[in-house]
Amino acid sequence: MNLRWTVHELRLHHPFTIARGSSMTRRVVVTELEHDGIVGRGEAAPIARYGETVESVLHFLSTFDLSRFPDPFALDAVLGAADAHHAGNAAAKTAIDLALHDWIGQRVGLPLWKYWGLDPASAPVTSFTIGIDAPEIVEQKVREAEGFSILKIKLGGEDDRAIIRAVRRATDRLIRVDANEGWKKKEDAVEKIRWLEQEGVEFVEQPMPAEDIAATAWVRDRVTMPLIADENSLRLHDVPGLMGAFDGINIKLMKCTGLREAHRMIATARACRMKVMIGCMIETSVGITAAAHLTPLLDYADLDGNLLIENDPFVGVRVENGRLILPDHPGLGVHPRD
Amino acid sequence: MNLRWTVHELRLHHPFTIARGSSMTRRVVVTELEHDGIVGRGEAAPIARYGETVESVLHFLSTFDLSRFPDPFALDAVLGAADAHHAGNAAAKTAIDLALHDWIGQRVGLPLWKYWGLDPASAPVTSFTIGIDAPEIVEQKVREAEGFSILKIKLGGEDDRAIIRAVRRATDRLIRVDANEGWKKKEDAVEKIRWLEQEGVEFVEQPMPAEDIAATAWVRDRVTMPLIADENSLRLHDVPGLMGAFDGINIKLMKCTGLREAHRMIATARACRMKVMIGCMIETSVGITAAAHLTPLLDYADLDGNLLIENDPFVGVRVENGRLILPDHPGLGVHPRD
Numbered sequence: 001m002n003l004r005w006t007v008h009e010l011r012l013h014h015p016f017t018i019a020r021g022s023s024m025t026r027r028v029v030v031t032e033l034e035h036d037g038i039v040g041r042g043e044a045a046p047i048a049r050y051g052e053t054v055e056s057v058l059h060f061l062s063t064f065d066l067s068r069f070p071d072p073f074a075l076d077a078v079l080g081a082a083d084a085h086h087a088g089n090a091a092a093k094t095a096i097d098l099a100l101h102d103w104i105g106q107r108v109g110l111p112l113w114k115y116w117g118l119d120p121a122s123a124p125v126t127s128f129t130i131g132i133d134a135p136e137i138v139e140q141k142v143r144e145a146e147g148f149s150i151l152k153i154k155l156g157g158e159d160d161r162a163i164i165r166a167v168r169r170a171t172d173r174l175i176r177v178d179a180n181e182g183w184k185k186k187e188d189a190v191e192k193i194r195w196l197e198q199e200g201v202e203f204v205e206q207p208m209p210a211e212d213i214a215a216t217a218w219v220r221d222r223v224t225m226p227l228i229a230d231e232n233s234l235r236l237h238d239v240p241g242l243m244g245a246f247d248g249i250n251i252k253l254m255k256c257t258g259l260r261e262a263h264r265m266i267a268t269a270r271a272c273r274m275k276v277m278i279g280c281m282i283e284t285s286v287g288i289t290a291a292a293h294l295t296p297l298l299d300y301a302d303l304d305g306n307l308l309i310e311n312d313p314f315v316g317v318r319v320e321n322g323r324l325i326l327p328d329h330p331g332l333g334v335h336p337r338d
Numbered sequence: 339m340n341l342r343w344t345v346h347e348l349r350l351h352h353p354f355t356i357a358r359g360s361s362m363t364r365r366v367v368v369t370e371l372e373h374d375g376i377v378g379r380g381e382a383a384p385i386a387r388y389g390e391t392v393e394s395v396l397h398f399l400s401t402f403d404l405s406r407f408p409d410p411f412a413l414d415a416v417l418g419a420a421d422a423h424h425a426g427n428a429a430a431k432t433a434i435d436l437a438l439h440d441w442i443g444q445r446v447g448l449p450l451w452k453y454w455g456l457d458p459a460s461a462p463v464t465s466f467t468i469g470i471d472a473p474e475i476v477e478q479k480v481r482e483a484e485g486f487s488i489l490k491i492k493l494g495g496e497d498d499r500a501i502i503r504a505v506r507r508a509t510d511r512l513i514r515v516d517a518n519e520g521w522k523k524k525e526d527a528v529e530k531i532r533w534l535e536q537e538g539v540e541f542v543e544q545p546m547p548a549e550d551i552a553a554t555a556w557v558r559d560r561v562t563m564p565l566i567a568d569e570n571s572l573r574l575h576d577v578p579g580l581m582g583a584f585d586g587i588n589i590k591l592m593k594c595t596g597l598r599e600a601h602r603m604i605a606t607a608r609a610c611r612m613k614v615m616i617g618c619m620i621e622t623s624v625g626i627t628a629a630a631h632l633t634p635l636l637d638y639a640d641l642d643g644n645l646l647i648e649n650d651p652f653v654g655v656r657v658e659n660g661r662l663i664l665p666d667h668p669g670l671g672v673h674p675r676d
Contacts, residue, residue, distance in 0.1 A: 073448070075455025076634070104455075108446040110411070117413025117442075117598070236609045240578055260455070264605035271574045271606040296414070 003066045003099065005031045007054055008284065011310040014141075016131075016282060026282045027054045029092075030313070031061065033099035035072055040103025041314075041334060043287040044095035045254050045305075050234075052091050060085070060092035072103045079260055090234070090257050097258025098290045098332070105331030111293070112333075113326050116263075118296035125322040126301040127152040127176055135159065135166035142170040148322045150174045152205075152302050156182015160192060164199050176300075178205040181231055186215040193223040203300075205250055205277075206230040217245040228277055228300075236261055239268040248275025248299070253291050254283070266297050280305035289316030289334050292324050313337055341404045341437065343369045345392055348620060349648040352479075354469075364620045365392045367430075368651070369399065371437035373410055378441025379652075379672060381628075382433035383592050383619040383643075388572075390429050398423070398430035410441045417598055428572070428595045435596025436628045436670070443669030449631070450597070450671075451664050456634035463660040464639040465490040465514055473497065473504035480508040486660045488512045490543075490640050494520015498530060502537050514638075516543040519569055524553040531561040541638075543588055543615075544568040555583040566615055566638075574599055577606040586613025586637065591629050592621070604635050618643035627654030627672050630662050651675055 008028050015022040031042040044061075046052035064085045069078045078100060082093050105112045113120050128148035130141050132155070145151060153167055156179045167175060177196055183189040189207045196204060203226040208216045210231040220227050226247035233239060233249035235256050242249065249269050251262050262278075269276045277300035278291050288306040295301045301324060306312050316334035318325040327333025346366050353360040369380040382399075384390035402423045407416050416438060420431050443450045451458050466486035468479050470493070483489060491505055494517045505513060515534055521527040527545045534542060541564040546554045548569040558565050564585035571577060571587035573594050580587065587607050589600050600616075607614045615638035616629050626644040633639045639662060644650050654672035656663040665671025 073452050073455060074457055076460075077457045108448070110446070114411050117411060119412055119415045122414075236605070237611065240581065240606075240610045243578065264609065267574070267602035267605040268578075268609040271602065272578045273575065 001033055001035045001066045001069055001072060003031055003033050003061065003096070005029050005058070005061055005095070007058075008313055010282065010284065010312070012282065012308050013310055014308070016308070028284060029054060029057045029061070029095060030284065030286055031095040031099045033066075033072065033103050035103060036107075038103055038106045040072065040099040040101070040106065040331060041286050042095040042098030042102065043283055044091035045281040045283045045287060046091045047254060047281060050090065050255070051088055056089065057092040057095065060089045061095065064096070066096070072100050072107070075100055075260055079258070083257060091254045093257040094253050094287075097260055098253070098286065101259050101290070102331040102334070109330050111327055111330060112259075112290075113293045113296060116293070120296055120326040122296035123292070123324045123326060124295055124298060124301050125150055126303045126319060126324055128304045128307070128322070129178070129302060130154065130167070132157060132163070135162045138163050139166040139170045142167050150176065150322060152176045152178055154178050154180060156180045161195065164196065168199060172200070174202055175200065176202050176205070178230070179207045181206050181209045183207050184209065186212070186219050189219045190222045193219065193225050197223065197225050201225065203228050203248070206232065213241070213245045220245060220247070226275065228275065230279065233265070236264050236268065239265055240272060242274070243272050246274065248277060250277040250279045250302070252279045252281065253287060254281050259290060259294065262294055266294070275299045277302060279303075282308055284309065284312050285314040285316035286332065286334050289327065289332050292317040292326055293332070295324055339371055339373045339404045339407055339410060341369055341371050341399065341434070343367050343396070343399055343433070345396075346622065346651055348622065348650070350620070350646055351648055352646070354620065354646070366622060367392060367395045367399070367433060368622065368624055369433040369437045371404075371410065371441050373441060374445075376441055376444050378410065378437040378439070378444065378669060379624050380433040380436030380440065381621055381625040382429035383621045383625060384429045385592055385619060388428065388593070389426055394427065395430040395433065398427045399433065402434070404434070410438050410445070413438055413598055417596070421595060429592040431595040432591050432625075435598055436591070436624065439597050439628070440669040440672070447668045449665055449668060450628075451631045451634060454601075454631070458634055458664045460634035461630070461662045461664060462633055462636060462639050463488055464641045464657060464662055466642045466645070466660070467516070467640060468492065468505070470495060470501070473500045476501050477504040477508045480505050488514065488660060490514045490516055492516050492518060494518045499533065502534065506537060510538070512540055513538065514540050514543070516568070517545045519544050519547045521545050522547065524550075524557050527557045528560045531557065531563050535561065535563050539563065541566050541585070544570065551579070551583045558583060558585070564613065566613065568617065571603070574602050574606065577603055578610060580612070581610050584612065586615060588615040588617045588640070590617045590619065591625060592619050597628060597632065600632055604632070613637045615640060617641075620646055622647065622650050623652040623654035624670065624672050627665065627670050630655040630664055631670070633662055
């Protein structure tokens with residue numbers, strides 16, 4: 001097998017704000033696995049919080065020798081070796097996992113949802129995320145997102161109540177909240193969640209820092225709103241330990257190493273009677289479409305990362321009134337935009 | 339889709355002894371799903387302990403209307419409906435699950451291990467089971483099983499020590515023990531397991547009754563030998579609750595409703611850092627081959643159910659010196675013996 005890759009600079013519709021500043025562009029790596037006349041595509045959207053950069057992705061891909069594996073069907077052998085190649089590097093591993101899956105789906109002539117035995121009509125509606133901003137800008141963004149029946153509102157700072165009030169001035173749509181580990185004291189988390197319960201919020205993601213699982217369990221005992229793990233549910237082995245602290249998990253391909261481990265996390269969360277959501281980073285339609293193929297298995301989807309990009313190089317899953325329309329084409333069903 | 343079925347009466351090489359008596363025959367139901375010119379096969383080996391008989395299997399199959407589903411690829415939709423059709427009936431559900439998988443594998447031209455991304459060279463050696471019997475007969479059976487490098491010895495009665503001594507007179511091969519819930523007092527279980535630790539036993543299956551999970555955890559704290567759940571690990575939702583009481587699980591297709599749920603149980607057990615074994619009932623090569631396709635994912639295999647049959651109507655997985663040779667043919671890779 002032969003893997004090649006391209007760095008894409010994605011221009012964003014709105015500045016992307018993180019703790020360290022804001023930017024109008026994001027860089028991702030798109031992989032192409034060519035074998036036996038078929039090209040499978042994958043993507044790595046590296047996450048700074050976990051030590052990944054475009055450069056670390058390129059280093060991983062250029063030092064992992066895929067040519068010693070003769071067959072893309074051998075997912076366990078290839079992905080096991082990739083996982084053992086270096087610790088971390090989840091986005092780089094995802095770029096390999098996605099390319100293999102896309103290749104296999106094309107080889108057997110089935111879209112991935114069908115390859116996995118899923119019903120595309122079971123795909124949930126996706127939410128659209130509203131980032132942290134001044135309340136008046138949040139209000140404006142909510143009005144612009146009228147095509148989406150579910151909004152995910154980022155909180156976690158001092159302005160939380162003002163932000164929710166701004167959202168509610170603009171809409172009575174269903175909202176979900178992502179606190180992104182922002183509430184440091186468990187008493188504050190309980191107070192904010194009880195207030196959110198009055199504001200028609202469906203659930204809250206990651207209210208407390210990931211290292212505070214016991215505090216999260218303490219919070220959960222005092223609220224009725226479901227708590228969904230995000231920074232706490234990176235990989236398969238994280239899931240069983242979340243029982244009692246969370247009601248569900250958010251899976252991101254770029255954190256869990258890809259579709260194969262995502263399947264195993266979903267099975268485990270179901271065994272633990274937990275809800276399952278899938279989220280994303282800012283990714284092209286390669287990564288977002290891969291995640292979308294899993295959604296018939298899931299309760300919640302938050303797959304808007306490609307919608308934030310002006311120059312998405314690919315076309316794949318479509319969104320119609322928030323509904324995810326999964327491709328009928330084999331593999332990921334993604335092709336370059338021309 | 340169109341499903342038909344046949345009852346097969348299997349003649350056994352040796353009498354099959356259960357609590358209520360012994361028999362030289364067992365009856366199973368083999369299903370055939372015909373669609374689009376392809377025939378997929380499945381099997382139900384009903385388990386009396388869980389209220390199933392050949393008649394209950396036939397009742398389930400004749401009342402579950404498969405013709406309303408247009409596509410065998412829709413595993414989640416079909417198997418979800420089958421699971422909801424009646425409670426229990428795991429073997430009947432397995433007969434549908436296996437036939438769908440066999441059909442899909444044939445349709446895409448891949449043996450199931452390849453369809454699932456597995457490496458057939460990772461399949462573990464299978465053990466051969468020696469049932470409860472008088473010590474001198476046990477000794478004789480052990481000598482006859484010389485083709486197998488691992489033996490599984492059934493215990494759980496008054497004669498346990500005499501049986502193990504009889505085994506050890508005949509062989510120094512690796513042995514595993516299945517207590518089948520036979521040890522009712524936790525102190526007795528600890529004493530027997532500590533004795534077995536001296537006799538070169540690798541692990542013990544289901545030492546205590548399934549309802550005594552807390553007692554099993556108490557036993558586990560006092561022994562070094564791994565404890566593997568069997569009657570405690572019937573289906574997916576059983577698995578997370580076994581952490582702390584068991585070191586691993588035994589999966590049987592006829593108890594868990596088939597390959598799809600078995601995959602989910604394996605993922606969950608791995609998330610819980612538990613070992614995974616696959617076992618069987620007395621089944622034709624249809625059921626045994628289906629289980630064999632999963633073995634590259636597993637630590638231990640105990641797939642000897644077809645070897646106990648004089649008139650196995652099918653040919654599939656082969657065993658060479660205990661090694662499972664998975665078929666290279668599409669689907670289950672099983673065909674009628676002629």
